[in-house]
Amino acid sequence: MLRVTSRHNPRLAEAAALISSSRDRRKAGRCVLEGEHLIEVFLDRGGVPEALIVVDERVAEPRFAALAARVRERDVLAVPVTIFAEISTLPAAVGVLAIIATPAPVLPPSASFHLLLEDVQDPGNVGAILRTAAAAGVEQVLLSKHCAFAWAPKVLRAAQGAHFLTTIVEDVDLVAWARAFRHHGRVVAAVAHGGEDLYATEIPARVAIAIGNEGAGLSAALVNEAGARLTIPMPGGAESLNAAAAAAVVLFECVRQGRPRAPVRSVTHR
Numbered sequence: 001m002l003r004v005t006s007r008h009n010p011r012l013a014e015a016a017a018l019i020s021s022s023r024d025r026r027k028a029g030r031c032v033l034e035g036e037h038l039i040e041v042f043l044d045r046g047g048v049p050e051a052l053i054v055v056d057e058r059v060a061e062p063r064f065a066a067l068a069a070r071v072r073e074r075d076v077l078a079v080p081v082t083i084f085a086e087i088s089t090l091p092a093a094v095g096v097l098a099i100i101a102t103p104a105p106v107l108p109p110s111a112s113f114h115l116l117l118e119d120v121q122d123p124g125n126v127g128a129i130l131r132t133a134a135a136a137g138v139e140q141v142l143l144s145k146h147c148a149f150a151w152a153p154k155v156l157r158a159a160q161g162a163h164f165l166t167t168i169v170e171d172v173d174l175v176a177w178a179r180a181f182r183h184h185g186r187v188v189a190a191v192a193h194g195g196e197d198l199y200a201t202e203i204p205a206r207v208a209i210a211i212g213n214e215g216a217g218l219s220a221a222l223v224n225e226a227g228a229r230l231t232i233p234m235p236g237g238a239e240s241l242n243a244a245a246a247a248a249v250v251l252f253e254c255v256r257q258g259r260p261r262a263p264v265r266s267v268t269h270r
Contacts, residue, residue, distance in 0.1 A: 001059070001073055001080055002074070002077050002078070003006070003056060003077075003078045003079075004077050004078065005079075007082075007083050007086060008189065008246070009185045010070075011053075011077060011099070012077070012083065012087060014028075014030075014051075014078040015051070015087050015097065015099055016086070016087045017032065018030055018031060018032045019032050019034075019087065019153055022149050022152060025102070025151060025152070026149065026254065027111075029101060029102050029149040030050070030099055030102060031099075031100060031102050031153075032098065032099055032100075032153065033088065033097060033098045033100060033156060034088055034089065034090050034094060034095075034097045034153060034156070035094045035096065035097070035157075036063060036064070036067060036088075036096055037160065037161060038051070038098075038156060038161055039052070039067055039096060039097075039098045040067070040161075041161030041164050041247065042098070042161075042164055043070050043071075044164075045069070046264050046265070047100060047163040047164065047267045048071075048099075049071055049075065049098035049099060050075065050099045050101065051075050051076075051077060051098065051099040052067065052068060052075060052076045052097075052098050053077045053079060053087070053095045054068060054076065054077070054079070054099070054223075055079065055080075055081045055084045055092060055095045055096070055097075056077050056079055056081070057080070057081050057104055058081075058095045059078045059124045061095075063165065064095060064096055065249075066108055070201075071098075086099075093139065100146065102151050103163075103168070106168070106169070107142075107177075107203065108139075108167060109167050110181055110184050110185070111139035111140050112139060112165075112185070112205060112206045112207070113117045113136075113137060113138050113140075113206075113207060113254070114140045114141070114181075114185075114191070114208035114209070115133045115138045115140070115141045115142070115208070115210055115211065115247070116142050116144075116172075116174050116177075116178065116209065116210040116211065116212060116222070117141065117142070117143045117144065118144045118147075118211070118212045118218055118222055119146040119212065119216070119219075120147050120148065120212070120213060120214065120220060120243050121146065121147065121148050121213065121214065122148060123148040123152050123155045123158065124154060124192065125148075125178055125242065125243050125244045126148045126150065126155050126158070126159075127154065127155040127156065127159040127160075127162075128156020128159070128244035128248075129244050129247045129248075130150070130155070130158075130159040130162040130163065130166070130168065131158065131159045131162040132159075132164055132244070132252075133251060134162035134165035134172065135248070136165050136251040136252055136254065136255050137170065138197065138251065139166065140166065140167045140169065141166055141168050142169050142172040142174060142177060142208075143168070143169065143170045143171070143172060143225075144173075144174050145170075145171045145172075147170070147174075150163070150168050150170055151163070153252060157164065174210070174222055175219075175221045175225055177224050178210070178222060178225035178226065179258060180209065181208055182225065183203075184206060184229060185204060185207055186198075186204045186208070186226075187207075187208045187226040187227055187228075188203065188206050188207055188208065188210065188226060188227070188229040188230055188250075189210045189216055189218055189222065189223045189226035189228070189229045190209065190212070190218070190231075190232070190247075190249045191217065191222070191228055191230070191231055192217055192231065192239070192240040192243065193231060195228075195229065195230045195231035196228060196229065196230055196236050197230075197231065197233055198230045198231060198249070198250060199233065199238075199253065201228065202229055202257070203230075203253065209245060209247075209250050209251060209254070210222055210223075211243055212228060212243070214242070214243045217240075222255075230248050230249070230250065232246060233258070234260075
């Protein structure tokens, strides 16, 4: 373990840049996990942090010592609480963060249960949707170019470890992907109005559920590639649901209809 007392240490400077700049995260192919829960899930799925940064005043506490014991000793940095507070976006009481390589965004072969996110721009929504998708057993989540960056701090916090429980691919041409997937399964578009009743429709075993932008919904081009359009009944009279809420309702209707649980995946890296 290395005790660092200067805020100018290169690894601390890297962590600060990755937390504060989306451009730096994308360019470096790295991101930061803040808090013991996210780091534990990452480690449990076979991930290896490039650096673990722990508040020096708390490094001897059993839960932090246990995390440090799972990381190469030379990659554990203990820093004063004042310096940690300058780096992290969360309160210093969180006590620990990790720098990791962002899993490679390679489009894998199609699976059975997919979620397509088109231009969902709010980081909290994207994170909540990823958490729901992982809980529902979604095997692949494909994000269009204009979605919020999946590995941004707000998305990671909202997802609560879901990034390591499903496959996430960004910058996907969803219209082209949906057109190709029609030979293997069915694309189902969630639309606010005019679709078939979600609860009266049988959802096929091989399916890709498409969820659209918070304001505009799905693009006409993507809806046109769908084999079905489903609408959530809203007897209370609301015009529409939040994108994260709509995704939860549709995905767990798939679960209710008997979809088998997907196997837990391991973390892969560049």
